[in-house]
Amino acid sequence: MSTLLCLLPALSHTEPDAAPFGLHVEARTASVYAGACHYGGESATAGREALVALRFDGGSLAGESLAGASLAFVLAADANLEDESLVARAHVYVDAPRGAAQEAALLLAARRHLGSRSLELSAVEVRDLAIHDAGDAVEVRVPGVARLAALAMPDRACCKMPQQVWYRPLGEIEGPLVLLCEEFRVTNAAMHFARHDENNGFVARFGVAPGGD
Numbered sequence: 001m002s003t004l005l006c007l008l009p010a011l012s013h014t015e016p017d018a019a020p021f022g023l024h025v026e027a028r029t030a031s032v033y034a035g036a037c038h039y040g041g042e043s044a045t046a047g048r049e050a051l052v053a054l055r056f057d058g059g060s061l062a063g064e065s066l067a068g069a070s071l072a073f074v075l076a077a078d079a080n081l082e083d084e085s086l087v088a089r090a091h092v093y094v095d096a097p098r099g100a101a102q103e104a105a106l107l108l109a110a111r112r113h114l115g116s117r118s119l120e121l122s123a124v125e126v127r128d129l130a131i132h133d134a135g136d137a138v139e140v141r142v143p144g145v146a147r148l149a150a151l152a153m154p155d156r157a158c159c160k161m162p163q164q165v166w167y168r169p170l171g172e173i174e175g176p177l178v179l180l181c182e183e184f185r186v187t188n189a190a191m192h193f194a195r196h197d198e199n200n201g202f203v204a205r206f207g208v209a210p211g212g213d
Contacts, residue, residue, distance in 0.1 A: 017059075017061060017063060018060045019059050019207050020060075020066050020113075020207050021056075021057055021058050021205070021208055022054060022055045022058070022059075022066075022206060023054070023057070023131060024053075024113075024169065024202070024204050024205070025053045025054075025133075025140050025150075025203050026051060026170055026171070026201055026202050027148050027181050027184045027195070027201035028167065029046055029049040029193050029195050030042050030043065030046040030047030031166075031198050031199055031200050032167045032178060032201065033153075033158050033164055033165050034164065034199065035164065043082065047080035047081055048076060048080060048081065049075065049076045049081075049186070049191060050073075050075045050081055050170060051072060051075075051146055051184070051186055052072065052073040052170050053072040053129070053140040053142075054070060054071050054113060054206075055131040056070065056109065059207060060105070062108070064101045064102050064105035065098065066106060066109055068097050069097065069106045070094075070095045071092065071093065071129070072127075072140065073091075073114070076190075076191050082167055086117075087119070087120050088117060088119055088120070089119075090121050091188055092123070092124045093124075093125050093126075093142050095127060095128055095129040096126075107124070113172055127142055127145070128143060129141070136152040136154055138150045138151070138152065138179060145187065146186045146188070147183060147184075148184050148201070150184070150201050151182065152178070152179055153177060156177070157178075158177060158178035158199075165178060172206065173202075173205070175204055176202040176203065177203050177204065178201070180198070180199050181196065181198055182196065182197055183196055
């Protein structure tokens with residue numbers, strides 16, 4: 001494990017060799033789809049933690065392929081992560097099968113994906129991550145640390161009634177679907193939280209595969 005006690009700024013606007021694409025999955029400790037009263041009562045006291053998992057299916061950065069690499073951020077802040085001016089503490093888990101060069105490219109690509117929010121990076125650990133989607137079912141596993149089992153809203157109510165979606169995903173994605181997180185827990189050395197059977201997550205593709213629409 002390597003510990004990097006530093007404050008990371010957003011990446012400069014450097015274009016990668018080929019635009020990364022893959023799967024974005026996240027879960028928050030607050031309902032992202034709910035009635036106004038539920039949101040109002042929860043937003044000031046919850047939503048301070050999140051899990052963001054990225055699976056890169058292709059693309060490259062600094063001459064290094066990102067295909068087959070994945071990464072998970074465990075984030076925590078002193079108030080709701082809705083406030084993008086907050087510095088979020090981040091523990092990062094990486095799975096880069098091609099070695100150190102791919103790991104470095106993966107971290108840069110993931111940092112860019114998160115946008116302008118400043119991160120206080122506490123640690124980077126290597127783990128065998130699992131980030132799967134099959135139909136509406138989504139699963140994320142960080143062995144010994146986190147598990148997320150979720151379903152995208154089958155009736156797409158989040159698309160029909162977008163006024164009840166109270167948060168934006170923590171990443172550069174379009175057209176996210178709300179997840180019903182049947183199981184969501186994180187138990188690493190510094191953070192412990194769990195929320196089950198709530199509409200408190202998002203899933204979406206990011207980027208466009210070559211030849212895609």
